[in-house]
Amino acid sequence: MTKHDDSSTSEQPEYEVEIPSRDDLLAAVEARLKPTSFDELVEKFKLSDERQQVGLKRRLRAMERDGQLIYTKANAYGLPERMSLIKGRMIGHRDGFGFCRPEEGGADLFIPHHQMYNVLHGDKVLVQQQGTESKGRKEGRIVRVIEPRKGDIVGRYFIEHNIGIVVPDDSRICQDILIPEGQANGARHGQIVVVEVTQRPTRRSSPIGTVTKVLGEHMAPGMEIEIAIREHDIPTQWSAAVEQELARYGETVPAEAYEGRTDLRKLPLITIDGDDSRDFDDAVCAEPHGDGWRLWVAIADVSYYVRPNTALDKDALERGNSVYFPNFVVPMLPEKLSNGLCSLNPDVDRLCMVAEMTINNKGKLTGSEFYPAVMNSHARLTYTKVAAILDGDAKLRKDYDHVMGNIENLHGLYKILKKARQQRAAIEFETTETRFIFNAQRKIESIEPVRRNVAHTIIEECMIMANVATARLIESHDEAGALFRIHEPPATERLTSFRSFLAELGITMKGGDDPSPHDYSDVLAQVAERPDAELIQTMLLRSMQQAVYSPDNAGHFGLALDEYSHFTSPIRRYPDLILHRAIKALLKKQQGPSPALEGAWMYPDDQLDELGAHCSMTERRADDATRQVDEWLKCEYMRDHVGSEFSGVIAAVTNFGLFVRIDDMQIDGLVHISNLDNDYYQFDGERQLLIGENSRRVYRLGDKVRIRVKSVNLDERKIDLDLLSAESPTGQDRMLPKGKKFAKAEQPPSKKQKKQATKARIKSKRKAKESARKGKKPKAPKSKGQKRS
Structure with a gap:
């Protein structure tokens, strides 16, 4: 019995009399074979006082609201799971119907339009499954809205x-x-x-x-960003308490912060970032060491300034990460920290956490040490400048003569790390990104492709090495809780679809039902010189699962690494800040308290589970918001090009038409099926084809096309195209023989099945490591799903 309402609300009401707890009530209802009435609950718990009965009613209503109990037509309380009710989140569709995404995972339930009148996208609901609809999808009936959508x-x-x-x-x-x-x-x-x-x-x-x-x-400039920020509930305001905390800090590093830190101010550390970057998380330095290299990766010590459970920390956690829009940033930290005290600006003292690593001449990490330090960046370089310096630009080499040795060393180390990356068969993508060029009125003048150069990959390899070192540190200390960056192998249905796509292009991928990163890398090597190589890379990327944050280490499939974390960007990613606190906590345990280790924090396992889910969500939220803005800007740009002709490639095939990606600009538009040659078309979802019933003409992924911009709908962010011509980039026959049968795609595994597979892989890895430590040969995995990536 308790006096408190243990609901999930922030303000928990307190009753003057004792009433049963939620757990007690759930146990009482569960113990009965049928739903329990209010009078039966009063009798069971002997609640003779009228005030107790009033408190019980309030608690039961709160449990109804949270979906723990269902009040039936027979005026009794039952358990949702016994009534085959599913708790989930509503996902609306522009055509009026919707889907319920179950909290426990599994396939979404189709919600017909007549069930959508009293719900909104984002509502949390209870749904009862009602069989299947005409297209074979599981259909649901909305029983109750248990939590209305949040946000304006x-x-x-x-x-x-x-x-x-x-x-x-x-x-x-x-x-x-x-x-x-x-x-x-x-x-x-x-x-x-x-x-x-x-x-x-x-x-x-x-x-x-x-x-x-x-x-x-x-159509006001910047309106697309305002809309995206609010639609995706991205926080933009700092609390008053944050402003008060910031007032304690000046413009320079506090004098007391130097105590207990290693002095690296004479080490020629440099930052290498984009031309328009303002927050510098990382600085690097390399030098030969024996028959290998020593690498220093110095990362801004955000944990010194942003302490656990402060107002700064709470606001940073709510944001989860910085969100980067064209010419605009919603930062995770206030500008005073992100662009000031924490940023590793040139020629000023800054606090940092350092990963000092030794790497052999085969690119293998042989040792690492972590410690707090103070540094002074010797130069703020850009990717463009470093690439030009390595190409022999005489003027730049003279301007940066004082750090030329470090630049050359970093380049030499990179060559070794690059070779090691290729040997372990990490999957390397060379997709084209774009950037918007605005005029003075913030209207788009052009959309230009952005090409990566050698400087990007130098920094990338240094950051990967530091992230691997930190992941190994956390993995080797059970008491140190932090988040790993995990990337699981492709799911079955995506793998099947990708293999079918490759088969249409005459490409095979080894590995069966459990391909390794090496098998994917082989595909990229096969298609490197093909004209449709970029599209194949895009489809390969789509076949992958999304990387997430988790306290359980499942490895990183794409990078072909057994351990990986995010350590290198605490100014713009909260998981990195969690990791810095965990490292400090380890050092504090080993070395004792020190002013340099302020901000240390050990997270319990259950809290890490919540943090992993939250940080993964904020990352997806940022991706969705920036994608929405990009789509809007591309539509705005194409409004001035209605009637213009472009070359492109078929990037997606649906039952209602073809999505074409315009070359160089990476803009997608739709050739509706009604705009194709006069015919009836069949859609083969397994192999991503549209086939004319009479002409047997085939439209497939990768076909080179010529299109004309027909119209642009800015409100719906849609571009409609007319197809002028199409051809296969590899000379494939675009006519299909009659009588072809079309296979159905497999059902995707549920969230529960995915979690079980992840746990099995983690368990298998731990057993293998334990056997290796004891000098035993690890047993072969019992199933393909447990193979080490």
Whole structure:
């Protein structure tokens, strides 16, 4: 029995009398064969006091709200799992229907449009499975909204028949929001506004809201970023407590912070970043050491300034990472730290955490040491400058003569690390990225491809080596909790789809159902000289799983590494800050307390699970927001090119048409199936083909095409294209024989199955390492799913 309501709300009500806890109530309901009435619960717990009964009702309602109990038509409380109810998050669709994504994993449930009237995208709901719909998808019925979506809605304000409405910019919210008279906050017709929903939608009425902020005109420069920030709930405001904490710091390193640190100010450390970078996380230095190399990677000591459980820490955790838009950044840390005290700016003292490593002449990490230090960057270099210096630019070599030895050493070390990377068969992508060139009015003048050079890969290899060293440190100390950066092998359904795609191009990939990174690298080597190599790389990337943060080390498949973490960017990534605190905690345990180790922190396992999920979510949130802005800007640019012709490649095939990627600009548009040659078309999802029933003409991934821009819908971020011509880049026959049968794709594994597979791989790895330590030969894995990556 307890006096407290142990609900998940931040303010927990306290009752004057004792009532059963949630756990007690759940146990009581679970013990009965049928749902339990209120009177039965009162009798079981002997709640004779009227105040106890009132408290019990409140608690039961709270448990209903959180989806722990269901109040049935028989006026009794039952368990959702016994009623085959599934708890999940709603995902709306622009066509009016939706999907429920179960919290416990597994396939999404299709929600028909007539079930969507009283829910919004992002709501947490209870759903009952109702069989399958016409396309074979599992269908669900919404039982209850247990947690309304959080965050405001961004949309465009219109006045129609003297009634104010807001049309949400997010196409997954299909209901227009009514704005009562006097609630428009001065918004004018056509402006972009932020709306707070004050009355939820029902089957008979639209949602009602009030305008809380007017963002501006629809086409105003930068509006696309304002919209993306609010649609994806990216925090932008610092709390008042953060401002108070920042006031304690000046513009220079505090005098007391030098105590207990290694002095590296004379070491010729340099930073190498992009031309427009403002926050410098990392500095590097290399020198020959015996028959190998010594490498110093110095990383900004953010943990000294951002202490656990402070206001700064809470705001940084909420953000999770910095978000980089074109010409605009939402930083994880306030500018005073991100661009000032923490940033490794040239010619000023800065606090850092150092990974000092020894590497043999085969590129293998042979030793590492971690310690807090103070440094002074000897030069702020860019990728462009370093590449030019290594190409022999005489002027730049003279300007940076004082660090030329370090640059040459880094280049020499890179050659060895690059060779080691190739030998372990890490998967290397050479996809093209783009950047927007704006004019003075922030309108796009052009979209240009961005090419990586040798300086990018020098820094990349140094950072990988430091991340491996830190991961090994954490792995070797059970008491040190931190997050690994894990990348699991491809899932079955994606692997099957990728193999089918390769087969259409006459390419084979070894490895069967359990390919290794080496098998993927072999494919990239096979296609390196093909005209469709970039598309094949894109499809290979799509076949991969997304890398995430986890306290359990499952290795990094793409980099072909058994241990990997993120240590090198604590200014812009919270997982790196967690790792720095863990390293300091280890050093503190070994060496004793020191001012240099302020900020040390050991995280319990259950907290690390939550942090891993949260940081993975904020990373995806940032990716989604930046992708949305990129799409909007590309559509804005293409509005001025309606009627223009371009060459491109078919980048995706669907049952409703072909997505074409325009060369160099990486802009995708749709050739709708109705704009193809007059015919009926069959879609082969397994092999990603559209086939004309009568002509037997085939459109496949990788086909080179010529298109004309037909129209651009900026609100929906859609570009429609007309197909002028198509040809196979490898001379494949574009006519398919009749009578071809089409295979169905396999069902994807559930979240539970994926977790079990991950645990099995981790267990297998640990057994192998334990056997190696004891000098035993490890046993062969019992199943293909347990093979070491």
